[in-house]
Amino acid sequence: MKIIHTINELRQCVQQKRKQNVRIGLVPTMGALHAGHGSLIKAAVKECDYVIVTIFVNPTQFGPGEDFEKYPRTLQSDAAFCQQLGADIIFAPSAEEMYPVEQLTWVNVEKLTSGLCGVSRPGHFRGVTTVCTKLFNIARADIAYFGQKDAQQAIVIQRMVRDLNMTLEICVCPIIREEDGLAMSSRNKYLSPDERKRAICLHEALSYCRTQITGGQTRTELLIEGMKQIPLSNQGEIDYVSIVDPQTLDPLEKIETQALVLLAVYIGKTRLIDNLLIDLNTL
Amino acid sequence: MKIIHTINELRQCVQQKRKQNVRIGLVPTMGALHAGHGSLIKAAVKECDYVIVTIFVNPTQFGPGEDFEKYPRTLQSDAAFCQQLGADIIFAPSAEEMYPVEQLTWVNVEKLTSGLCGVSRPGHFRGVTTVCTKLFNIARADIAYFGQKDAQQAIVIQRMVRDLNMTLEICVCPIIREEDGLAMSSRNKYLSPDERKRAICLHEALSYCRTQITGGQTRTELLIEGMKQIPLSNQGEIDYVSIVDPQTLDPLEKIETQALVLLAVYIGKTRLIDNLLIDLNTL
Numbered sequence: 001m002k003i004i005h006t007i008n009e010l011r012q013c014v015q016q017k018r019k020q021n022v023r024i025g026l027v028p029t030m031g032a033l034h035a036g037h038g039s040l041i042k043a044a045v046k047e048c049d050y051v052i053v054t055i056f057v058n059p060t061q062f063g064p065g066e067d068f069e070k071y072p073r074t075l076q077s078d079a080a081f082c083q084q085l086g087a088d089i090i091f092a093p094s095a096e097e098m099y100p101v102e103q104l105t106w107v108n109v110e111k112l113t114s115g116l117c118g119v120s121r122p123g124h125f126r127g128v129t130t131v132c133t134k135l136f137n138i139a140r141a142d143i144a145y146f147g148q149k150d151a152q153q154a155i156v157i158q159r160m161v162r163d164l165n166m167t168l169e170i171c172v173c174p175i176i177r178e179e180d181g182l183a184m185s186s187r188n189k190y191l192s193p194d195e196r197k198r199a200i201c202l203h204e205a206l207s208y209c210r211t212q213i214t215g216g217q218t219r220t221e222l223l224i225e226g227m228k229q230i231p232l233s234n235q236g237e238i239d240y241v242s243i244v245d246p247q248t249l250d251p252l253e254k255i256e257t258q259a260l261v262l263l264a265v266y267i268g269k270t271r272l273i274d275n276l277l278i279d280l281n282t283l
Numbered sequence: 284m285k286i287i288h289t290i291n292e293l294r295q296c297v298q299q300k301r302k303q304n305v306r307i308g309l310v311p312t313m314g315a316l317h318a319g320h321g322s323l324i325k326a327a328v329k330e331c332d333y334v335i336v337t338i339f340v341n342p343t344q345f346g347p348g349e350d351f352e353k354y355p356r357t358l359q360s361d362a363a364f365c366q367q368l369g370a371d372i373i374f375a376p377s378a379e380e381m382y383p384v385e386q387l388t389w390v391n392v393e394k395l396t397s398g399l400c401g402v403s404r405p406g407h408f409r410g411v412t413t414v415c416t417k418l419f420n421i422a423r424a425d426i427a428y429f430g431q432k433d434a435q436q437a438i439v440i441q442r443m444v445r446d447l448n449m450t451l452e453i454c455v456c457p458i459i460r461e462e463d464g465l466a467m468s469s470r471n472k473y474l475s476p477d478e479r480k481r482a483i484c485l486h487e488a489l490s491y492c493r494t495q496i497t498g499g500q501t502r503t504e505l506l507i508e509g510m511k512q513i514p515l516s517n518q519g520e521i522d523y524v525s526i527v528d529p530q531t532l533d534p535l536e537k538i539e540t541q542a543l544v545l546l547a548v549y550i551g552k553t554r555l556i557d558n559l560l561i562d563l564n565t566l
């Protein structure tokens with residue numbers, strides 16, 4: 001496995017592989033890899049001939065006062081992890097390599113980015129869609145892997161690819177959880193032992209919601225109120241709890257067939273997100 | 284030469300050619316082709332193995348009250364012209380083919396699009412950069428050809444390609460003019476015989492400016508005033524006359540080495556643009 005830091009080197013590797021007509025998989029990450037990322041890499045290794053993992057803590061998707069500086073950077077252990085899983089290349093560019101001059105060009109997905117995480121993180125999705133466009137153009141992969149944990153991001157990226165006629169496929173892989181149900185996230189590292197215990201309230205809220213829906217409750221106002229009052233109460237500061245249409249991200253009043261239940265909660269200073277895809281036909 | 288109307292058909296043609304390792308050239312146009320487009324197609328035919336001309340009157344780059352509806356559509360004669368010049372494919376999609384659902388994703392180049400034509404045509408460049416991104420992703424060409432006549436557009440596209448790490452090269456070809464100096468434009472068709480005569484004031488203003496600079500005048504305020512008072516006076520309604528840095532498009536007070544002189548003038552209801560690249564070292 002190679003670790004590459006420059007765009008030109010990556011382009012050369014990819015060009016060589018393209019000539020051999022192989023299927024190229026891309027796993028874009030910010031590093032601090034955990035089993036969630038691992039599942040994406042495994043899927044890529046299984047389905048592709050050549051797997052590129054990008055590790056780049058992208059400054060343009062962090063807002064002022066967010067955790068860009070303290071975001072965990074663990075390239076050495078990340079590299080060992082990728083190698084073990086069978087990745088072929090790690091692309092770990094510097095910020096200067098990715099943004100050598102002032103970035104004037106931005107890719108923005110309207111509407112889908114205005115609610116949910118877009119409210120408390122203005123500019124976040126613009127940074128994500130722009131850096132993904134750059135990485136897609138550099139890697140020229142056939143397929144890129146994203147996690148369902150960042151549900152809004154996955155939906156935004158899929159829409160961007162469709163709207164801009166990008167030629168790659170997007171594969172969204174299921175959320176990977178700790179034994180007690182906490183969704184894997186690089187930001188879990190920030191949690192104190194006490195916060196770590198409280199953090200399971202997100203998963204508990206989603207489980208509560210699923211139970212209520214299985215029991216016949218489909219009015220979202222009541223479902224949201226229930227999540228706020230029972231499992232989330234006193235565990236952290238709620239950013240949002242929403243139940244939306246999984247395609248449009250528009251809030252639903254009543255669950256008809258499909259719904260996406262999303263929440264963002266501050267546990268101490270750490271903002272955690274989780275979500276649950278509901279389909280009444282298969283519940 | 285083939286005329287293709289669907290994205291899938293074009294993708295198939297391109298994929299086949301890509302396997303043969305040929306150099307693919309793209310000439311994006313809105314049709315109503317004239318000798319200016321002809322020079323782009325000729326350059327592409329000379330430098331590439333496979334030349335795609337796109338003909339698409341892109342609705343998203345027209346503002347309300349602009350000439351989208353009446354923009355000339357002359358596919359049959361355009362096709363004959365392209366064939367004669369040696370193009371391999373015309374891609375002429377419908378608006379529904381290019382925008383099958385509401386376009387939520389937009390590519391925007393900041394700063395470079397805020398002045399000049401961006402002032403009187405808000406949203407225009409966003410439409411251009413977005414449709415070019417779509418066409419670039421569909422055609423996957425090695426090189427795309429644009430005309431220097433749309434100088435701001437050429438600079439914006441070049442910056443977009445750089446900022447988003449697109450893999451294609453951009454070639455900007457010189458302005459082609461009528462015998463009396465009027466820059467070729469599909470919108471020249473709108474001019475009445477009297478307007479056609481007055482339309483040469485744009486070229487005359489640029490010639491006047493060049494003469495003044497050759498004579499030693501480098502203060503842009505005086506150059507602009509001169510153009511407004513002498514050749515442009517009473518010929519049409521001036522939208523803007525600007526002298527800017529050719530990289531940043533920032534207005535210059537004094538010409539040091541390079542400068543871009545740009546103007547936009549309404550001749551009757553028809554808005555015409557023209558420009559002149561100045562380099563004191565080679566004047």
